């Protein structure tokens with residue numbers, strides 16, 4: 224059957240109508256008439272995939288990656304960058320208006336960086352497939368648990384993508400090749416790390432192979448037998464530290480493999496600079512950085528002359544933030560406290576009483592309990608960084624309609640180009 228695609232949803236699927244039902248079609252763009260193979264029929268909607276495209280959209284391009292359509296990593300590679308950004312911007316504006324009933328006074332220019340080879344962190348799946356008689360290492364197939372049979376990846380750094388074929392052979396050579404489910408990648412300023420999750424102990428020969436691999440390809444090798452506490456460096460002998468930088472602010476952050484960092488280092492630098500500009504900091508002001516992680520925004524705030532208190536649930540990250548403040552000679556302006564910010568009326572909110580400005584960067588669930596606790600006597604300025612437009616919109620609605628803030632600006636942050644993932648930053652003023 225043929226369907227006329229009218230719009231596109233937040234997962235980059237074309238939306239059309241078929242027999243009075245909405246149909247979501249993979250690899251289909253607005254204004255295209257596409258042939259559709261139905262994948263799922265539900266009472267209120269159907270899903271499918273395009274089989275041919277009549278009159279392709281002017282935004283359609285040839286995907287750079289040969290695994291497009293199969294790999295669950297990127298769903299937007301068939302759309303040019305300009306349209307990807309326009310779609311993400313619309314997703315954000317729609318969420319703000321539909322869920323939060325709010326409208327930014329100004330949409331700021333999108334925060335962008337390189338569109339390929341940008342992922343400094345990745346969790347690759349590894350699977351020994353008996354039928355294929357080989358190990359596969361890569362991302363999962365779209366909507367499935369299979370690992371893509373891939374030998375390159377366009378969003379990983381080039382030198383990491385080049386390792387995929389040799390990583391397959393390495394896993395293949397292990398005595399426990401069926402018990403290595405994941406390889407974590409972390410690229411720092413000076414070193415690249417591969418951490419092999421193992422479900423059984425490695426044989427002596429496996430360890431030897433890992434060391435040789437590390438030496439030959441100049442990567443640091445870890446194994447992880449259980450929880451994060453079982454991470455163990457195999458190669459080289461001397462401990463190495465992972466770091467990333469925000470050069471523009473003369474900041475360097477040390478981080479551990481199990482600790483959260485922003486995945487796209489280039490975009491992170493621009494994002495942090497945008498947050499600082501939006502906060503319009505004055506020397507001596509007191510700022511709270513909530514969900515502060517290892518101090519990514521806190522140290523930039525301190526570098527700009529303000530005093531900062533960072534709150535975060537994870538003790539390890541709080542210790543790391545404290546160490547990072549010392550590393551950048553900013554300890555005198557920084558304080559970090561452990562706090563669970565999902566509890567309404569959490570005692571740590573006391574630390575927010577004399578705060579002039581707030582920066583909030585919560586996980587996907589947003590920060591509803593915290594936002595509710597802010598009340599009508601909240602700080603004069605709030606900058607909210609979000610990885611989920613729906614929860615940002617919900618929280619923005621509370622700030623504007625219940626606490627008397629204005630949503631002065633918003634913009635998208637293209638942290639994950641070629642994927643449908645939408646990050647954003649919004650600014651609120653009393």
Ligand SMILES: C[S@@+](CC[C@H](N)C(=O)[O-])C[C@H]1O[C@@H](n2cnc3c(N)ncnc32)[C@H](O)[C@@H]1O
Pocket residue numbers: 483484485514515516517518519520534535536537540562563564565584585586610
């Ligand atoms: C999106 S990350 C942001 C981290 C940091 N701002 C950055 O840019 O690297 C969200 C952070 O929220 C923390 N977090 C998750 N749940 C939390 C909670 N209930 N209370 C406080 N922090 C929490 C996570 O540990 C994580 O560090």
